[in-house]
Amino acid sequence: MTTLADAEMWRHFHRHCHYDGAFRSFNEAEFVVNVHGGHGPSCLQYLSASAYICGSGDVADHD
Ligand SMILES: [Zn+2]
DSSP, rough: OOHHHHHHHHHHHHTTTTSSOSSSHHHHHHHHHHTTTOOOOOHHHHHHHHHHHHOOOOOOOOO
């Protein structure tokens, strides 16, 4: 479950597009994807969050 405190903390940690993010949970990565989605290929936060989600395997529905 994502709390408001979690969201505020993640928003703070991941506020800079040009920093490569570190994620400790799937929810955190998903939050960053939502925040940084649409920023384009130069947004490292979006790229690293996407990679985390893809690499987690939790939601892999394809082979
Ligand atoms: Zn961004």
